[in-house]
Amino acid sequence: MNHELESGTMTSNTLSRRNFIGSLAGAGxxxxxxxxxRLDAVRTVASPRPVVSIHMDQPYLDWSGTAMPYxxxxxxxxxxxxxxxxxxSLRLRYCYL
Amino acid sequence: MVDFSNQxxxxxxxxxxxxxxxVYDCEVIGKVPTELNGAFVRLGGDWLYPPKFEDDSPFSMDxxxxxxxxxxxxxxxxxxxxxxxxxxxxxxxKKQLFGKYRNPFTDDxxxxxxxxxxxxxxxxxxxxxLFTLKEDSLPYQIDCNTLETIGPYNFNGKYRSLTFTxxxxxxxxxxxxICYGYEAEGLETNDVFLYTINRKGEVTRExxxxxxYVAMVHDISITKNYVIIPIFxxxxxxxxxxxxxxxxxxxxxxxxxxxxxxxxxxAKDIRWFKGPSRATVHTLNAREESNKVIFEAPIYDSNPFxxxxxxDGSKWDPTKARAYIRRQTFNLNSKDDxxxxxxxxxxxxxxxxxxxxxxxxxxxRYAFTAYSDKQRPFADWKAGNLGGRVSNCYGRxxxxxxxxxxxxxxxxxxxxxxxxxxxxxxxxxxxxxxGVASNYAEMRSELIIADAQRLEEGDVARxxxxxRATAQVHGRWMDASELPFA
Numbered sequence: 001m002n003h004e005l006e007s008g009t010m011t012s013n014t015l016s017r018r019n020f021i022g023s024l025a026g027a028g029x030x031x032x033x034x035x036x037x038r039l040d041a042v043r044t045v046a047s048p049r050p051v052v053s054i055h056m057d058q059p060y061l062d063w064s065g066t067a068m069p070y071x072x073x074x075x076x077x078x079x080x081x082x083x084x085x086x087x088x089s090l091r092l093r094y095c096y097l
Numbered sequence: 098m099v100d101f102s103n104q105x106x107x108x109x110x111x112x113x114x115x116x117x118x119x120v121y122d123c124e125v126i127g128k129v130p131t132e133l134n135g136a137f138v139r140l141g142g143d144w145l146y147p148p149k150f151e152d153d154s155p156f157s158m159d160x161x162x163x164x165x166x167x168x169x170x171x172x173x174x175x176x177x178x179x180x181x182x183x184x185x186x187x188x189x190x191k192k193q194l195f196g197k198y199r200n201p202f203t204d205d206x207x208x209x210x211x212x213x214x215x216x217x218x219x220x221x222x223x224x225x226x227l228f229t230l231k232e233d234s235l236p237y238q239i240d241c242n243t244l245e246t247i248g249p250y251n252f253n254g255k256y257r258s259l260t261f262t263x264x265x266x267x268x269x270x271x272x273x274x275i276c277y278g279y280e281a282e283g284l285e286t287n288d289v290f291l292y293t294i295n296r297k298g299e300v301t302r303e304x305x306x307x308x309x310y311v312a313m314v315h316d317i318s319i320t321k322n323y324v325i326i327p328i329f330x331x332x333x334x335x336x337x338x339x340x341x342x343x344x345x346x347x348x349x350x351x352x353x354x355x356x357x358x359x360x361x362x363x364a365k366d367i368r369w370f371k372g373p374s375r376a377t378v379h380t381l382n383a384r385e386e387s388n389k390v391i392f393e394a395p396i397y398d399s400n401p402f403x404x405x406x407x408x409d410g411s412k413w414d415p416t417k418a419r420a421y422i423r424r425q426t427f428n429l430n431s432k433d434d435x436x437x438x439x440x441x442x443x444x445x446x447x448x449x450x451x452x453x454x455x456x457x458x459x460x461x462r463y464a465f466t467a468y469s470d471k472q473r474p475f476a477d478w479k480a481g482n483l484g485g486r487v488s489n490c491y492g493r494x495x496x497x498x499x500x501x502x503x504x505x506x507x508x509x510x511x512x513x514x515x516x517x518x519x520x521x522x523x524x525x526x527x528x529x530x531x532g533v534a535s536n537y538a539e540m541r542s543e544l545i546i547a548d549a550q551r552l553e554e555g556d557v558a559r560x561x562x563x564x565r566a567t568a569q570v571h572g573r574w575m576d577a578s579e580l581p582f583a
Contacts, residue, residue: 076479076538076539077109077478077479077480077481077537077538078109078110078480078481078537078538078540079109079110079480079481079482079483079487079511079535079537080109080481080482080483081105081106081108081109081110081111081481082106082109082111082481082483083481083482083483084482085106087415088403088412088413088415089106090486091401091402091403091415091418092152092403092404093106093111093155094106094111094155094568095155095401095402095404096447096449096488096513096514096568096570097483097486097487097488097511
């Protein structure tokens with residue numbers, strides 16, 4: 001909060017064009033810095049940094065910091081059961097797929 | 098207690114569902130065209146109990162009929178088992194009593210003599226009645242509103258074949274149904290009984306003849322004056338059955354043979370033509386041009402089904418199990434028994450092709466079927482590693498220009514047989530295509546509806562089921578004028 005007050009607050013209602021544009025630039029820079037702080041704060045709560053993990057031979061970013069296994073939506077990869085079958089084995093069971 | 102745990106491929110999306118269901122006012126993405134008044138009826142199978150033999154054909158699955166009823170832009174779904182004597186016997190015994198595909202010698206002795214039909218191939222609306230069809234038995238009549246099984250139907254005793262094809266053809270000009278039974282006098286007989294049945298359901302003609310060898314006669318085509326009957330290398334014999342084998346084996350030495358049968362002729366009038374080994378399991382259409390019969394179908398190079406293995410013990414060849422849309426031309430004035438064949442499109446397709454049925458027997462332009470487009474994305478990580486191995490597109494094949502337009506189901510979907518639904522009073526090909534898509538990411542089935550002339554634009558509507566519908570063999574659109582729907 002102190003950062004916001006110190007970097008973004010205008011104290012005068014009378015502005016020159018130069019001051020106005022300068023203040024906009026400053027406010028923009030301050031806003032970016034504030035957002036980065038807030039995002040970092042959230043990330044700090046969730047995880048120090050994302051961890052690249054692997055689930056079912058596919059990489060994904062684990063933001064949880066908890067190292068819990070990835071819990072995909074129900075039904076995901078429901079076709080996988082046939083994936084490793086050769087062509088004859090596949091067509092033996094499912095000729096129209 | 099049923100146990101599928103030793104069936105490694107009957108898991109995930111492919112686990113048997115085994116329930117009957119009603120879903121009223123289904124969830125829809127998009128808007129169902131209100132002009133659609135009727136039902137998309139699909140017939141296929143599920144395993145009430147695991148197969149008795151691990152190498153049995155999937156064509157032994159117990160019949161299951163489902164219906165998407167369309168009315169005023171609302172779609173209701175209903176799914177029921179076809180309750181044949183076989184289904185009832187298995188349920189009473191709490192186990193699979195029936196053996197290999199169309200081989201009663203492999204059954205439990207307790208069911209000897211029982212109708213072992215599974216009724217899992219094609220639904221048919223004719224003469225105001227709904228039927229399920231399986232080529233090893235008579236049709237079964239089904240209540241079109243409740244989908245409850247009424248029982249076998251023999252057209253008031255006038256249909257005398259013991260079997261009835263899964264692919265009769267209705268002549269749009271006369272309303273007559275041309276149908277037939279092969280192995281008509283019983284198991285392993287080479288008799289075919291061919292019938293004409295009028296639009297009121299009355300048998301008006303019967304022709305009996307014999308085929309050169311006992312073979313699968315799965316589908317036919319008709320013209321104004323002829324019936325085209327292909328037979329090919331799926332062969333059988335009583336010896337084979339007594340050895341405990343599945344009904345069909347593939348004999349690569351057998352030529353493809355095609356009978357051209359006059360619709361008002363006698364057995365002596367049949368012309369048999371012969372060509373290189375092929376498998377014509379399903380057909381598209383046929384017509385006459387002067388003294389020629391032109392026949393088009395998605396035809397395999399050779400044996401498409403590994404569960405009907407080669408009789409010489411050789412390995413099934415997947416590279417020859419590819420179907421291409423072909424044209425065969427039979428010159429009825431020729432002195433020899435040859436015919437010409439040409440491939441109309443170079444890409445291999447699903448042989449479950451459809452045309453605008455209003456144009457059966459006539460010159461036509463469009464054929465529809467599914468195919469696998471390996472250039473389209475498939476999200477393996479969401480669906481499982483089936484990319485490139487499933488049908489993910491429907492194609493409209495323009496026989497006049499050689500061009501193809503396509504509909505893509507999505508990057509986690511495969512497609513079952515396409516169905517063309519004509520717009521009332523529309524020109525050929527004006528209407529919708531429908532088909533059930535399997536969603537491997539969300540483990541559910543979805544009925545897609547697309548404008549047949551704007552396939553690239555995607556669905557106009559997608560009916561969402563909150564579960565997997567049973568596997569389908571064939572599905573048909575039945576207009577409200579064809580059946581006494583509620």
